[in-house]
Amino acid sequence: MIRHLFKLIWNRKKSNFLLITEIFFCFLVLFGVLSLVFYNVRNYTKPLGFEHENVWLLTMQTATDSAALNHQNQEQVLQRVRSFPEVEYAALTSSNAPFSFSQMNNVFSAGSVKGIQADVYEVQDDFKDVLQLQLSQGRWFGVQDNASNHEPIVINRAMQQKLFGQEDALGKLIQVNDTTNFQVVGVTDYFRAGSEYAAEEPACFTRINFEKNPTYFWNELLIRVKPGTGIDFEEKMVKELAGIGKGWTLEVSTLEKMRQNKAKLTMIPMIALGLVCGFLILNVALGLFGVLWYNISRRNSEIGLRRALGAASGQIYRQFIGEVLVLATFGLLLGVVFAVQFPLLHVFQVEPEVYVTALLCAVVLIYLLTTACALYPSRQAAIIQPATALHEE
Numbered sequence: 001m002i003r004h005l006f007k008l009i010w011n012r013k014k015s016n017f018l019l020i021t022e023i024f025f026c027f028l029v030l031f032g033v034l035s036l037v038f039y040n041v042r043n044y045t046k047p048l049g050f051e052h053e054n055v056w057l058l059t060m061q062t063a064t065d066s067a068a069l070n071h072q073n074q075e076q077v078l079q080r081v082r083s084f085p086e087v088e089y090a091a092l093t094s095s096n097a098p099f100s101f102s103q104m105n106n107v108f109s110a111g112s113v114k115g116i117q118a119d120v121y122e123v124q125d126d127f128k129d130v131l132q133l134q135l136s137q138g139r140w141f142g143v144q145d146n147a148s149n150h151e152p153i154v155i156n157r158a159m160q161q162k163l164f165g166q167e168d169a170l171g172k173l174i175q176v177n178d179t180t181n182f183q184v185v186g187v188t189d190y191f192r193a194g195s196e197y198a199a200e201e202p203a204c205f206t207r208i209n210f211e212k213n214p215t216y217f218w219n220e221l222l223i224r225v226k227p228g229t230g231i232d233f234e235e236k237m238v239k240e241l242a243g244i245g246k247g248w249t250l251e252v253s254t255l256e257k258m259r260q261n262k263a264k265l266t267m268i269p270m271i272a273l274g275l276v277c278g279f280l281i282l283n284v285a286l287g288l289f290g291v292l293w294y295n296i297s298r299r300n301s302e303i304g305l306r307r308a309l310g311a312a313s314g315q316i317y318r319q320f321i322g323e324v325l326v327l328a329t330f331g332l333l334l335g336v337v338f339a340v341q342f343p344l345l346h347v348f349q350v351e352p353e354v355y356v357t358a359l360l361c362a363v364v365l366i367y368l369l370t371t372a373c374a375l376y377p378s379r380q381a382a383i384i385q386p387a388t389a390l391h392e393e
Contacts, residue, residue: 016327019291023331026284027366031339033270033277034358039350040197040266049156049190050098050131052255054229057097058221063247067215073245074217075210080244081221084237086229091126092208092218098131098193099258108182108204109175110163118159118202121193122218127205130224138170138186141207145185152207153182156191159202174204182206196259197266285373292324292377303384313382320378321371328370332363 060077062070074092081090096102096119104120127133128140135154145152153174160169174182182204191203208218225233238250296303303316339359343352 016330019287019327020331020334022284022287023328023366023370024334026280027332027335027362028338029277029280030365031335031358031362033273034361035342035350035355036270036273038354038358038361039199040270042351042354043192043197043199046192046200047190048192048196049188050133050193052098052131052259054225054227055130055255056223056225056234057100057253057255057258058223058241059251059253060219060221060245061249062217062219062245063249067217070217071215073248076244077241078221080240081223081237084233086225086233087223088226089126089129089224091124091130091222093124093127093220093222094120094122094218095220096121096193097220097222097255099195099255099262101262103194106176108159108163110172113163116159116162116202118155118162118204119193121203121205122208123205124208127222130222133188133191135186136189137168138184140186141205145207146209146211148183150181150183152185154186154188154205155184156200156203157187157189158200159204160187162202195262195266197263281369285369288324288370288373289377292320292374293380296320296377296381299381300384303381307384316384317378317382320381321374324370324374324378325367328366332366336363 058081060074064070078090078092081087094104096104104122105117106120108116108118110116121127125141125143128135133140136157138154140154141152150173155163155169155174163169163174164172169184169187172184174184176182190200192198192200193203194201234252238252241250242248306316307313336359339355339362341347342350343355346352347355
């Protein structure tokens with residue numbers, strides 16, 4: 001039966017060419033959208049590696065070009081912020097704070113492994129307490145690093161695997177250039193500061209040391225406030241800090257609001273692609289339904305003759321369902337051959353599991369769609385009476 005259906009559809013390949021092509025493109029679009037969805041969902045389920053609730057970001061823009069004066073005022077601002085009873089911890093950071101639209105990276109080497117690119121976060125010692133970071137190995141920065149021969153660095157597990165594989169990274173040196181070496185003092189499992197939908201990328205934290213950079217100005221300050229602290233304290237804090245940094249531009253935002261803004265950038269493309277995919281699937285469904293209806297009306301004599309020769313209505317029903325499934329199989333075979341190249345070639349550096357899951361789901365959905373489209377026309381064919389069909393002929 002199955003062999004007969006394949007032969008039947010193959011002999012009609014010219015008349016079914018457009019339908020097979022529609023199924024082929026429908027599968028590819030569905031595969032692409034599902035890959036994007038599964039990729040983002042997979043990332044979303046992974047830990048961020050830090051706690052962003054009740055954390056504010058204070059951005060400071062100076063009004064003068066005097067580096068020494070700006071640095072002096074910055075120290076006063078930091079001391080004043082830490083003195084507020086509503087503040088638990090505060091730490092200066094580079095401009096690529098979590099969920100910001102800024103990025104800093106550098107190229108690192110260790111031993112025979114060269115040229116690993118990683119995100120770099122310059123942070124103060126209290127940064128760990130501000131974001132509630134959890135280290136799986138080693139320790140965070142501290143005053144004991146003031147006299148170290150090498151600059152301390154904390155890396156995440158993705159960077160450890162890139163540079164050292166399964167080896168222990170603690171105490172090992174990481175080279176940036178011919179004159180600068182970092183010594184690994186700690187490892188954290190996760191740190192995905194870009195977005196909750198972002199993949200885990202190599203990242204590291206370097207220490208802000210006022211003694212070694214007496215005139216440098218870091219323009220962002222992360223503040224962990226006590227739960228329930230609201231806008232009244234924000235206004236009070238900004239007013240007092242404006243008195244220290246004369247003419248400075250101060251802006252306060254919450255990491256939660258920044259997280260929502262970054263999430264929209266991921267959700268909007270997914271929604272747009274989902275709408276396009278839905279429209280295409282609807283067109284394919286209507287096309288399938290119409291073609292089946294037309295074919296059945298043209299094959300009334302064939303159906304009537306088969307019924308007159310003793311074929312049961314169930315056999316007619318299963319034949320048309322089988323023809324549609326075989327038709328879908330021809331379109332899917334072309335699509336699968338194309339889609340399977342993505343996991344084999346590691347396109348976009350996405351895990352093969354994402355592509356394989358999307359491929360299987362797309363195949364199942366296409367079969368369900370074609371089956372649903374064939375149910376009603378096949379039922380209409382199954383209830384045709386032999387006398388009626390032969391009379392019309």
